[in-house]
Amino acid sequence: MKGKTIFYAIKIGDKYMQGIEPNENYCRSGTAPTMGARYSYSEFKSILGDEIKPIEPLTITNYLKILFEGYRWNERNVDKIEIIPL
Numbered sequence: 001m002k003g004k005t006i007f008y009a010i011k012i013g014d015k016y017m018q019g020i021e022p023n024e025n026y027c028r029s030g031t032a033p034t035m036g037a038r039y040s041y042s043e044f045k046s047i048l049g050d051e052i053k054p055i056e057p058l059t060i061t062n063y064l065k066i067l068f069e070g071y072r073w074n075e076r077n078v079d080k081i082e083i084i085p086l
Helices: 057-072
Strands: 008-012 015-022 044-049 081-085
Touching (some): 044 057
Antiparallel strands (some): 008 081
C-alpha cells in the first residue's frame, strides 16, 4: 500500500498563507553549527493573501513555526488559525 500526500491550506483570519520571505533579522551569511539549522524561524515573515494555496505537510509545519514566531515577537496580531485539508 502506498501513502498519498494530502495538501493543506493555512487560513489566518480571512486570509491564506502564501509563503514566507526574509525579514530585517535575516542573516544572508549565516552558517549552521554541525547538525544544526542555518536560519532561525525569527528571520522570516509570513505572507498572506486572498487565494487558497495548497501546501505540502512538511512545509506547513515550518510555516506555522514562522507564524508563531511572529506572534511571539508581536509582529502580527494573533488570529484564528485553521489548517484546511485540500
